Amino acid sequence: MFRILVALLLACSVPFADAATATTGVAFVHGTGSQTNAFNDYWQPTMVNTVRQGLVNQNNYVVVNCDLNQYMWDSRAAGCVAGQLSSFISSHGITDLVVITHSNGGNVIRWILSNPTYDSRYPGIISKIRWVNALAPSSAGTPLANAVIAGNVFENALGWLLGYQSDAVRQQQTSWMAVYNQNNLYGTAGRPALPKxxxxxxxxxxxxxxxxxxxxCGGYTLNVGLEITQAWLSSCSDGFIECSSAAAAGSVWFYDTARTAGREPLSHNQSRRACFGLETILRNDL
Structure with missing residues (x-):
């Protein structure tokens, strides 16, 4: 209900003429990993194509492909994301942008939102964003990153999930994210609110x-792996991110079972795929 009220307030705050001529677009920003074809490999076509059905012009979408194995502020991470979002906004005349991001992609987007003077492209992007839908964001990190960096048994067991000891994995250690949240990022408790x-x-x-x-749904083998890693997390987790981490920044939109078909939970892998009606919820949000 609170989210609906926010949407109504946003609509009321925009002059009717501007609202009628707004050009809405949607951007998909992937999580940890170096992507060259995130449309097929990360999100998959059903997810993207269903979501963009909520647009007046279904061609107004972009699927970002960047190297998010890097620290969030790196030119290959936030710099790459900013470049692709800026080009999309410019080439399609986007005035109203909804960003859908997953996992560590949420940290990259928060970096952009929190540090508008870091890159000359950031203010233009921020001004166009309506809001960000963060799917299973690792806003407070994950204990699994701690274990991988420590080099114990998790390193090989979780290589498929985390990409081994990349800078993005180091960044997602819980102690490191606590420092970033306190000093470099907005949106967590005790910090300034994010601008969007x-x-x-x-x-x-x-x-x-x-x-x-x-x-x-989303791949049985991946879900089995996430079931195993869940044993090292709190009882409320998606196999990679604990609920407390996913809820640490911004505002909670919903916990999976409150909105999904059949009240099914969303594993970390399923929350980036067309599983249990998530794609329809995101489509309707546009």
């Missing part, structure tokens, strides 16, 4: 029973 809404979608559990068809 940052709305969290939080995954609370992982299903991987071989007899359960729901366990196969």
């Amino acid at each position: 809404g940052f709305w969290d979608v939080i995954g609370t559990d992982v299903d991987s029973a071989v007899w359960d068809p729901d366990s196969y």
Whole structure:
């Protein structure tokens, strides 16, 4: 209900003529990893194509491909994201941008929102953003990153998930994110608010029973892996991000089972895929 009220207030604050001529676009910003084809490999076509159906002009979308194995402020991370968003805004005449991001992508977007003077492109991007839909953001890091960097048994077991000891994984250690949240990023408790809404979608559990068809959405093998890693996290987690981390920045939009079809939980992998109606929720949000 609070999110609906915010949307109404935003609509009322824009002159009718501007609202009628607004050009809305949507941008998909992936999480940790170096992507060259995030449309197919990270989000998959059903997710992207369903979401963009909510646009008046369904061609007004961009799927970012950057090297998010780097620290969030790196030119290959936030710099790359800023470049692709700026080009998209300019080439499509976007005046109203909804950003959909996942996992560590939320930290990169928060860096942009929190540091408008760091890059000359940031203010223009910020001015166009309506709000950010952050799917399972790692806003307070994850204990799994701690374990990978420590070099213990997790390093090999979680290489498929985290990409080993990349700078992005170092960044997502819980102690490191605490420092960034206190000094470099906005939106967490005790810090200034972000200039635009940052709305969290939080995954609370992982299903991987071989007899359960729901366990196969997004890839059964990945869900099995997340079921295993969940044993080292709090009881409320998506197999990679604890609920407290996903809710640490901005505002909670919803916990998975409150909105998903069949009240199904979203594993960390499923929260970037067309699983249990998530794609329709995001489409309708546009």
